[in-house]
Amino acid sequence: MSLAAHVVARRGALGLDVELAVADGEVLGVLGPNGAGKSTLLRVLAGLLVPDGGRVVVDGDRVWDDVDLHVPAHQRSLGMVFQDHLLFPHLSVAENVAFGLRTRGVRRAEARAAAESWLDRVGLAGLGDSRPGQLSGGQAQRAALARALVGDPRLLLLDEPLSALDARTRLTVRAELHRHLAEYAGSAVLVTHDPVDAMALADRVLVVEDGAVVQAGPPAEVARRPRTDYVARLVGLVLLAGMGDGQQVRLDGGGVVAVAEDVAGPVFVAVRPESVALYLQRPVGSPRNVWPLRLATATPHGSVVRCDLTGEVPLTADVTATSFAELGLAPGAEVWAAVKASELTVYPR
Amino acid sequence: MRRGPALGALLLVLAGCGTDAAGAPAGDEVAGTLTVFAAASLTDVLTGLGDQLEADHPGLEVQFSFAGSSALATQVVQGAPADVLASADTEQMGLVTDAGLTDGSPGVFASNVLEIAVPAGNPGGVTGLADFADPDLALAVCAPAVPCGSAAEEVFAAAGVDAQPDTQEDDVRAALTKVQLGEVDAALVYATDVRAAGDAVEGIPFPEAGQAVNEYPICRLAAAPNPVAARAFVDLVRSDAGRRALADAGFRTP
Amino acid sequence: MPAPLLVPALLAVAFLVLPLVGLVVRAPWSEIGPQLTRPGVGEALRLSLVSATLATLLSLLLGVPLAWVLARSRVRGRSLLRALVTVPLVLPPVVGGVALFLVLGRQGIVGRWLFEATGFSLPFTTAAVVVAETFVAMPFLVVSVEGALRAADARFEDAAATLGADRWTTFRRVTLPLVAPGVAAGAVLCWARALGEFGATITFAGNFPGTTQTMPLAVYLTLQRDPEAAIVLSLVLLAVSLATLLLLRGRWLVRGAAG
Structure with a gap:
C-alpha cells in the first residue's frame, strides 16, 4: 500500500x-x-x-x-x-x-x-x-x-x-x-x-x-x-540567508557572519537563540561574531527570556531570567550580541 | 324626532313607504346625499339604479353600504344614519320594523328563487331536481346553516328528493365557484347567482323552486336625513325601469 | 429580567392568551355535555385528528427530503425554489384551494387525466382534506427542518463519508438523527397548522359531515346559526390539540431533543 x-x-x-x-x-x-x-x-x-x-x-x-x-x-x-x-x-x-x-x-x-x-x-x-x-x-x-x-x-x-x-x-x-x-x-x-x-x-x-x-x-x-x-x-531557530565566502558568510541583508567551515555559494545560517550571549560592554577576547544591536522586545519563555534584537544582523537570544535581570535591559537598550562560529549550522540554500 | 317634523313626512308615514306613489310634496327637490343600506346580492342592480337617479337629479349623490342582511339590520338598530334599507331577509327587516325605525311598512320589491347551476354544456346531463339523488354525480348544495342551504332543504322536501350532495358549501358563492371550475356537475344556487356567473354557468329552473322564495323588502327609514331622496329612490326601484333591471339580474319582481 | 424585554413579553402573553380566556369565560358550560354528544361532533373531531396526522406524515415523507435538497444540495436556483415552496405560507388558503382544483380537480391539469383514466376524482373526498392540509402545512415543516439542517455541523456528514457511508446512508444514519429535534418541532407545527386548516379544505375538499367536515369547518358553520355551540366546539378542538401536544412533548419531543 x-x-x-x-x-x-x-x-x-x-x-x-x-x-x-x-x-x-x-x-x-x-x-x-x-x-x-x-x-x-x-x-x-x-x-x-x-x-x-x-x-x-x-x-x-x-x-x-x-x-x-x-x-x-x-x-x-x-x-x-x-x-x-x-x-x-x-x-x-x-x-x-x-x-x-x-x-x-x-x-x-x-x-x-x-x-x-x-x-x-x-x-x-x-x-x-x-x-x-x-x-x-x-x-x-x-x-x-x-x-x-x-x-x-x-x-x-x-x-x-x-x-x-x-x-x-x-x-x-x-x-x-x-x-x-x-x-x-x-x-x-x-x-x-x-x-x-x-x-x-x-x-x-x-x-x-x-x-x-x-x-x-x-x-x-x-x-x-x-x-x-x-x-x-517553529523549530526555534533564527535563519540568516547569505553567500558563502571561505569561512565567512556575507548576509543578504548586510553584515558578515564567521563560520567554522569553508563554504561557497548561497547558504543558510541557522542560529540557536540559546547560543547567543548578550553583554553591556563589548566582550573581551574578541570572539569573531560580535555585533552592537538594539533590544526590540523581551518576552518570558519558560525559564528564559526571549530577546528579539534589531540591527545589522537581526537575531534572537535566549538568556536566563537571572542574567536578564543582572543586565537590567529594557526595550530600546543597546547591547552587544556574540555567538561562537562553532555554534552555527551552515547549509546550502 | 323619530317621526319627521314636517307634515309631508307625516303623510308619508300614513301612506306607507312601500306603496306610496302619489304623495310626493311638490316643490321638494331631490338633492343632497342619499345613503342606502342594501343586501350584498343587490350590489350590481342597485348601483346601476343609483347612477340613474344621480343622472336624473344632478344635485344628488347616492352612497351605498352593501353587507349581509343581518349586519345591516344590526347597524340600523344601533343608529346608523341611513335613508333606505333594502334587505334580502324579511325576518331581519322585521327586527327593524319592530324597533319602530321604519318609515311605514316595508314592501317586497323583488324575490329570488333557487336554480340548478350546471357548468356550460351541462356535462353531467342534469335535467331537474331529481338528479340530486344520483350518487354518481358530483353535487354541491349550501350547508343547512346558511340561508341558501335551508332553502335547498325546503325544496328537496317539497319535491320528495333524497339529495346526495358531495359537499355542503359555506355560502352560495363557494358552491357557484365549484360549478364554474367544472368540479361539480350541479349546484343548487340562487337564480341571480347563475345570471351573475355569466357564460361559464347555465341555469336550470325547476317548478319546486316556488316552495322557497327569498323575498327582498325595501323601506325608507324613520330617521332618514334625506327623506325626499329616499322616497325617490324607492320609487325608482319599484318603477318599471327598476323591475326591468331586477329581472335582468335574475330576480323575480311583483 | 430587564424591563425592555419583560414588558413586551407580558404584553405578548396577554395578547395571545386573553382571547382564549374569552372563549373559556363565554363558553356555555352547562351545555357542554349536550353539545358534545350532538351527532357529528365526534365524527368531525375524529376526521380532524386523522386527516391532520396523515397530512403530517405525508409532509414528513416529502418535506424532509425537500428540506435536505434546500439545505445541502448545490442545485442552481435554490433560493428561487425555496421562495416557491414557501408560497403556501403567504397564499390565502382559499386561493390555495382553488389552485389545487386547477391541478388536481377533475378538470385540473393532472386531475383531468386521472379522472379520464380511472373515473376517480379527488375533490370532496377525505383524501382531498389530507391534500389540502398538506399543501398548507408542509411549508412549516420544510422551513423548520431546513433551519435545523443548516444549523447542524455538516462535518459529521464528511466523517460518515470517510466511513464508507453514501449520501443516502449518511442522511438516514447521521443527518436525520442529528436534526431529529428540528424535525419533531417542524412536525408539531405542521400538525397544528393542519388541524386548524379551514380555507383550502372547505374550498378543495368541500364540506360534508363524515367525509370532509373537519372541526374548523363544523365550528364555522355552527357559528352561522348557534355561536354558543361554536364556542363549545372550538374549546373541544383546543383541548384535544393541547392534550396531544403535551403528551407528545412528554414522550417524544424531549427524548428527541436529548438525543
Missing part, C-alpha cells in the same frame, strides 16, 4: 499545488501555518473535495482522483481522524466505532465484536455503551482513532488530531497515537501546525506554505536545517 498524489486546487485566494508520496507503513507529516492549504490537501486525499487538477494514486495503479475520475470518499478505503473527534452524538461509542464496518456490509454482531476489540486496543474497554458526550477529550479522540482504524484502511488521514486536547492529555494521546501509527501497515498523512506533533509522529515532514511545498525531509533534518523563516521559527 502506498500513496502518490499531485493535488492542484483553488480555494478562494489560495492556489494549492502539492506533490507527495507516502510509502507503506510510512507517516507523512504535513506541517504549515493556518490557511496554507493543509486541510484542503487532506480533503482532496479523502475524496471530500474534487480537485481542479492532478491525480491521487493508491497502490501504484488504483486511481482515486483524476481529471476524468473522481472516486467519492465513501468508496475509498480510508480512515480519517478529525480535530474535534466528530463522534456521532446520537450513537454509542461502540456504534461509532462499528459504523464504518456496518456501512460496508459487515454483520452487526461481527462489527460489534471488532469495535469492542479496537476499543480495547485504544484503552477504552468497557466504555462501548457510553455516549460520546460522556467521554473526556482524550477518550473521545482515542475512540475516533479506533473508528478510523477499525476497517484496516489503505490510507489513514489525521487532521490536527491532538490540537483540541489540553497539554497533559496531548502528551499521553500523542504517545499512544505514535504506537498505533507504528503498528499501522498502510500509508498515513498527518496534518498539523504543531512541530512537536510532526517531529514525534512523522517519519517524514512536508512543510507547506501558501499552497506550495517549501521543504521536505526527515523531521530531524527539517528541525536542524529549516529553509524558511516559518519553519525556523
